Amino acid sequence: MITNRKFSIATIISTSFLREGKQMEMKKLWLLLLIVGLVTAACGQVSQTQASEFTEDNALTLVEDAFRTQVSLSEKPQTKKQINDKLSQYFTKDLAASFIKENVYEVEGGYITFGSDFAPHYIPFLKYDESTNVRYIDGKWYVWEERKDEEEGPVSQVSGIEAVVLSEEEGTWKVSSITYELPEKIQSQ
Known part of the structure; x- marks a missing residue:
């Protein structure tokens, strides 16, 4: 006969083990559940640390x-x-x-x-040397260079800031925007 009583899994398991007089197996089960819980909690802590x-x-x-990924998209049709x-490996869903x-x-x-020198949403050409600045402010990373007016060769550039903003999306750091302004906190440093 089936009744409408609700039992938790732990109650059902413990009752069946106790009926059979297997208290040792019950202790092992609780120990196993405790270990699984601790391992699960530790895994969450590791991802936060990373x-x-x-x-x-x-x-x-x-x-x-x-940047290399963006450039590679001009190599062949796909x-x-x-x-x-x-x-999506490097850019937030919205920016991609x-x-x-x-x-x-x-x-x-x-x-x-x-290819274009002025296409929107492209990461700017950065030198990745001492002229490249990196700061973490308010939960975001900013990577930028200050440009000076230059007219060498076929390309000229106007002075100003070119910055890439990184944000966390689903636990992974990704490029979230390209901007020409920095937050006040960075400018005042």
């Missing part, structure tokens, strides 16, 4: 790898899914979607980007 151990070098490497998969909308074009054989 996120907090993101360094300036990690930020520079992420920006450089993201599917939009392939492009999105590549970008904006980049694709603004810079990816359909050609014979798939989709591709075309």
